[in-house]
Amino acid sequence: MRDNKSRLSEGMNKKVLIFDCDPGIDDAIALAFFSGVIKQNKNNYDEYYIISTWGNVPLEKTLKNSIICKKIFDIPVQIVRGKDKSIRGDVIFAEKVHGKDGLGGYSEKYFEIAKEEKITDLKFFLDNLENQSSEIEIIATGPLSSTYDILSRKRLRERIQKVVWMGGAFFEDGNITPYAEFNSYCDPEGVEILIEFAKEKKCVYFVPLDSTKKTQIKRDDFLHILETVKNKKVREFISDITENAKVLILHDPLAVFAFFFPDLVKTFTSYAEVDKKAFRGRIYSIISPNQYLEVVYDFDRENFFRSLVSSLNSI
Ligand code: BDR
Numbered sequence: 001m002r003d004n005k006s007r008l009s010e011g012m013n014k015k016v017l018i019f020d021c022d023p024g025i026d027d028a029i030a031l032a033f034f035s036g037v038i039k040q041n042k043n044n045y046d047e048y049y050i051i052s053t054w055g056n057v058p059l060e061k062t063l064k065n066s067i068i069c070k071k072i073f074d075i076p077v078q079i080v081r082g083k084d085k086s087i088r089g090d091v092i093f094a095e096k097v098h099g100k101d102g103l104g105g106y107s108e109k110y111f112e113i114a115k116e117e118k119i120t121d122l123k124f125f126l127d128n129l130e131n132q133s134s135e136i137e138i139i140a141t142g143p144l145s146s147t148y149d150i151l152s153r154k155r156l157r158e159r160i161q162k163v164v165w166m167g168g169a170f171f172e173d174g175n176i177t178p179y180a181e182f183n184s185y186c187d188p189e190g191v192e193i194l195i196e197f198a199k200e201k202k203c204v205y206f207v208p209l210d211s212t213k214k215t216q217i218k219r220d221d222f223l224h225i226l227e228t229v230k231n232k233k234v235r236e237f238i239s240d241i242t243e244n245a246k247v248l249i250l251h252d253p254l255a256v257f258a259f260f261f262p263d264l265v266k267t268f269t270s271y272a273e274v275d276k277k278a279f280r281g282r283i284y285s286i287i288s289p290n291q292y293l294e295v296v297y298d299f300d301r302e303n304f305f306r307s308l309v310s311s312l313n314s315i
């Protein structure tokens with residue numbers, strides 16, 4: 001990671017971190033993780049943004065859930081209203097996994113705290129960002145429809161230093177079709193543009209099902225680990241939203257871990273393509289040294305849970 005001095009000498013006056021997500025139960029836990037880590041490393045970035053994108057549930061719900069997470073986890077971010085559909089224009093949701101509201105039926109309980117939040121429009125946000133000279137980094141844990149808009153703007157694209165995205169299935173079956181992972185299926189055009197960007201800059205990490213499936217944990221065991229978290233509100237919220245699940249897969253928190261702790265994940269480099277037609281969202285990949293895409297295939301599980309808990313204690 002470059003320091004402030006080298007950034008300033010290149011004319012980049014700020015460092016901006018964008019979290020593009022579709023909360024979503026595991027997105028919500030990822031946002032808690034994110035909040036704790038940025039508080040532990042608070043000097044690394046100047047500004048933080050959550051772009052709320054359609055995905056697990058429709059946009060208005062992911063937006064509401066992002067606000068709830070911002071308040072519960074005290075995240076120092078501005079919230080941006082992202083895209084409400086795929087680049088192609090269609091949508092499918094994952095309400096069976098996340099509940100109709102995206103938070104396991106609990107968004108109503110936290111509705112009051114979601115009021116009175118100023119939301120920025122995506123176009124306005126990107127226009128403004130274009131007029132700055134900040135470095136940009138992105139964590140994405142949902143369909144890539146909003147990230148597509150960032151990558152489509154040349155003046156933003158050239159300032160992006162790193163993107164970590166939870167998505168894709170490389171050597172695993174899919175979870176929405178036999179071949180495709182959900183985020184990848186939702187917006188393959190977004191995946192394609194991110195792969196194109198990876199070819200240009202070699203600063204893109206995919207965190208696919210191949211590694212996220214290894215985060216699987218029984219809900220009871222997870223709640224047991226969280227007993228050491230001092231913030232009761234945070235503990236209660238996570239317990240609420242996971243109530244209907246016996247087993248959790250922490251897909252999106254692993255993307256946060258890979259972003260902030262790259263030394264604790266294992267990657268291979270890949271030549272990759274995405275299918276946009278018959279096998280929509282399927283990733284075709286050849287592992288080969290010195291390719292352009294970093295793919296996280298494994299990680300230190302003990303460290304993952306230790307970092308997560310330690311972050312929740314920093315909220
Ligand atoms: C991905 O799909 C969503 O349901 C999760 O939030 C995660 O981002 C896993 O396939």
Ligand code: CA
Nearest residue numbers: 024027141142
């Ligand atoms: Ca997600």
